[in-house]
Amino acid sequence: MSQPSLLDPFALWRDLVSKVEKGVNEAAGPSLGSDEFVAAMNQALSASVAGTALKREMMNRYLRTMNLPTRSDVEALGDRLHAIEDRLIGMSATLDRLAGVRPGGSELATVAPPRTKRPPAPTPDAALAAPAAPAPRAPRGKSRRARP
Amino acid sequence: MTTDLTAIAERIQAEVEHAVRRNIKGLEYLASPGPSLGLTPRDLILQRGTMALYHYRPLADEVYRVPLLLVMALTNRGYILDLVPGQSLVEFLLRQGYDVFMIDWNPPRRDEKHLRLEDYTLDFIPSCVSRVQEISGEEDVNLVGYCMGGLLSTVYAALHPGGPVRNLAVFTTPIDYREMKLFSRWSDKRYFDVDRLVDTTGNVPPSMIFSAFDMLRPASGVAAKVQLWDNLWNDEYVKSYRMVDRWACDILPLPGEFFRQTTKELMWENRLYKNELVIGGRHVDLGAIKVPLLHVLAEHDHIVPYAAAKPLVAMIGSKDKEEMVLKGGHVSLVAGANAVKRLWPRLDVWLGKASV
Numbered sequence: 001m002s003q004p005s006l007l008d009p010f011a012l013w014r015d016l017v018s019k020v021e022k023g024v025n026e027a028a029g030p031s032l033g034s035d036e037f038v039a040a041m042n043q044a045l046s047a048s049v050a051g052t053a054l055k056r057e058m059m060n061r062y063l064r065t066m067n068l069p070t071r072s073d074v075e076a077l078g079d080r081l082h083a084i085e086d087r088l089i090g091m092s093a094t095l096d097r098l099a100g101v102r103p104g105g106s107e108l109a110t111v112a113p114p115r116t117k118r119p120p121a122p123t124p125d126a127a128l129a130a131p132a133a134p135a136p137r138a139p140r141g142k143s144r145r146a147r148p
Numbered sequence: 149m150t151t152d153l154t155a156i157a158e159r160i161q162a163e164v165e166h167a168v169r170r171n172i173k174g175l176e177y178l179a180s181p182g183p184s185l186g187l188t189p190r191d192l193i194l195q196r197g198t199m200a201l202y203h204y205r206p207l208a209d210e211v212y213r214v215p216l217l218l219v220m221a222l223t224n225r226g227y228i229l230d231l232v233p234g235q236s237l238v239e240f241l242l243r244q245g246y247d248v249f250m251i252d253w254n255p256p257r258r259d260e261k262h263l264r265l266e267d268y269t270l271d272f273i274p275s276c277v278s279r280v281q282e283i284s285g286e287e288d289v290n291l292v293g294y295c296m297g298g299l300l301s302t303v304y305a306a307l308h309p310g311g312p313v314r315n316l317a318v319f320t321t322p323i324d325y326r327e328m329k330l331f332s333r334w335s336d337k338r339y340f341d342v343d344r345l346v347d348t349t350g351n352v353p354p355s356m357i358f359s360a361f362d363m364l365r366p367a368s369g370v371a372a373k374v375q376l377w378d379n380l381w382n383d384e385y386v387k388s389y390r391m392v393d394r395w396a397c398d399i400l401p402l403p404g405e406f407f408r409q410t411t412k413e414l415m416w417e418n419r420l421y422k423n424e425l426v427i428g429g430r431h432v433d434l435g436a437i438k439v440p441l442l443h444v445l446a447e448h449d450h451i452v453p454y455a456a457a458k459p460l461v462a463m464i465g466s467k468d469k470e471e472m473v474l475k476g477g478h479v480s481l482v483a484g485a486n487a488v489k490r491l492w493p494r495l496d497v498w499l500g501k502a503s504v
Contacts, residue, residue, distance in 0.1 A: 010163050017374050024367035032363060033333040042339040045356075049348045079259045082197070089195050113206050115213040115286070117245040119500030 169381035177386060182394050186227030188239050190250075194279045198256040198263070198403070201276045202226075203249050203283060207242035212503035214314055215284040216241065217277065218250040219297035222268075222402060223357055226252035228395045228483050229294070235391070237482060237492060244496050246503065249280050251297075256403045261350040263403035265410070266428040269304045277312060288314035290502060292495075294482060295320050295452060302434065302460065303420075307427060309436040315502035317442040317495065320452040320478055323434075323463065324421040325414050327456035330364055335415050342411045346404035354399035361399075364450055392479065421459060434460070440468040442498050444491060446481040447473055470498070 031037055060070045194201035218238070220226040229250070230238040241248050251273065256263060277289050291313050293301030298321030305313045322328060334340065346352070362369055372389075379385040419425040425432040441464050445457050454473070461471045474481060474490045481491055 010159065014375075014378065017371055017378075021367045021371035025365045028366050029330070032366070033330055038333055038336050039339050041334065042336075042341070046341060046344065049345055053348045075258050079257055082257055086196055089192075093193065113209055113211050115211055115247070115284075117208070117210040117212045118504055119212075119497075122497075 166381040170377070173380045173383070173386065174377075177380060183232065183387065183390050185232065185391060185394065186225075186230045187232070188230050188236055188242070193249075193283060194276060195254075196272070196275070197260050198254050199272045199276070200252050200254055201249060201279055202252060203280075204238055204242055206247065207239070208245040211245050211247045212500070213286060214288045214290050214503040215247040215249060215280050215286055216290045216292060216499065216503070217280050218248065219273065219291065219293040219301045220250065220252050221294055221296040222253055222300075222406070223296065223354075223400055225395060225398050225400070226250050228479065231391050231395075231483055235484065235488065237487070240488075240492050241496070241499075244500070246499065247284055249276070249283075251276050253400060255354075255400050256351050258350055261346075261404040264405045265300075265303065268300050268406075269307055270428050273300060273304045274308070281312060287312055290315045290317070290499065292317045292499075293319070293321065295322075295478070299323075299420075302437070303425075303427060303432050305437045305439065306432045306434050307430055309438065313439055315440045315442075315499070316437065317444070317498065318460070319444045319482060319491075320446055320449055320457055321443065321460055322414075322452045322456045323459045324456050325418050326421070327453055328415070329453065331360070332415060334360065335411055337416050340411075342408050346408045350404050351401040352404060352407045354401050357402060358397065358399045361396075361451065388484065392484070395483075396479070421463075423463070434463040435465040437464050438466050440502060441466045442470050442472065442495075444472045444474060444481065444495070446476045446478055448476065449478045449481070451478040 056071070060072070063070045189205040190202040191205070192200060193203045218226070218229060220229070230236045233239060238248055238250070277291075280289050281287060289312050291301045291305065293299070293316075298318030301316060301318055302321060305316050326332060335342070372393075376386070376389050379389075413419045413425060417424070420432065420434075423433060423435075441461065443457070443460050445452075445454055447454070449457075458471070461469050472494060474494075476486050476490065480486050
């Protein structure tokens with residue numbers, strides 16, 4: 001990568017952001033994998049899970065006292081509805097199949113193109129001429145985060 | 149010296165223009181809805197709970213004989229392979245003459261927390277393959293899996309060596325879980341009580357999965373936002389950012405038992421790599437896979453590092469097998485401008501020969 005000109009503060013700023021990102025990510029790796037961090041992270045996770053379970057139990061008791069449906073009751077209803085929906089989808093698909101109709105509504109025979117295609121004869125292509133990466137280097141590059 | 153001053157003046161003028169446009173576009177960004185993704189016409193042809201099988205409508209007058217079944221990762225939505233016209237792998241494949249199906253996953257319901265690898269590889273994928281055979285009228289099926297979808301496809305192919313998979317292509321598929329460095333450390337059995345987590349939550353919440361992905365590169369989230377602000381004047385950048393950001397945040401919960409099983413058997417015991425994985429009482433022997441294989445890896449993949457994915461080709465029993473390492477990261481391997489010129493044409497060449 002070319003160095004940004006010292007006379008261009010905007011390019012310097014962008015370069016700085018990239019370098020800080022890379023530096024922090026690389027420096028954080030060993031810390032994030034240390035025993036101390038892993039132990040602390042999992043303790044926090046356990047506490048969070050236990051807290052969630054406790055809150056849920058307390059809310060369930062309150063709702064039962066008030067003779068109101070709990071989250072579990074609503075989810076159980078949702079499960080029943082989903083099961084009915086699945087059955088309906090299955091029945092609809094079976095009926096479509098028997099009628100020779102695609103699920104989208106168009107007739108099977110009229111939309112299926114012939115399965116006769118052959119691959120084109122190999123020709124030198126600019127896109128294909130671009131070499132594959134020879135071998136991986138140290139992990140870096142784009143994050144799973146959005147970065148077009 | 150005069151030239152330098154002129155260049156600096158022009159640069160400042162451009163930056164001022166960008167600043168003005170950034171403010172206007174910034175308001176538009178906040179006020180406008182996210183982009184619509186995954187719009188290539190398709191029909192839902194099979195659905196059972198979390199599993200959904202789609203058939204894309206053909207865009208070519210003539211298609212290859214062998215249908216193509218894409219298997220998506222369990223934690224993410226399939227529209228990463230079908231962003232918008234011109235940036236859709238699915239659209240590209242359809243225009244190249246493939247008959248494309250996709251197994252996409254809905255969020256698992258509460259009563260699906262018991263799902264395990266057995267359910268995916270001995271029930272869901274076989275059911276979808278049967279439906280693809282029925283719709284296409286063809287016995288053979290080509291299978292393409294992405295990330296965890298690649299793992300499911302590979303295990304399925306190993307458990308069904310007699311077919312009907314004709315060719316197998318997988319992208320960034322983890323095999324050696326010791327090499328998933330940070331994930332492996334975070335799930336260290338000395339500290340991580342997976343039983344307690346799954347017993348309490350049922351399905352593993354997407355927020356936890358998102359946090360784990362995000363922590364792999366802790367500075368990248370902030371840097372991405374800074375770069376977005378810097379490029380707010382650029383419509384193309386903003387459009388691309390929003391597409392990928394929407395997908396990256398659209399994480400699915402994982403079925404609790406699946407998470408427990410993969411944590412214990414893959415992450416802790418590394419059974420797939422040690423050739424000791426047993427699914428539904430059947431040994432998963434990757435050496436039993438004899439069909440042609442293409443494994444595509446990303447050079448800068450920080451989610452599934454090269455070392456974690458590399459053993460696949462060596463362990464597969466096929467004579468016709470190929471490893472392809474391309475520049476890019478875990479996501480930019482399959483989607484975005486780089487994928488259009490790197491992966492897609494190569495995949496087309498490999499699949500074209502394999503689809504007649």
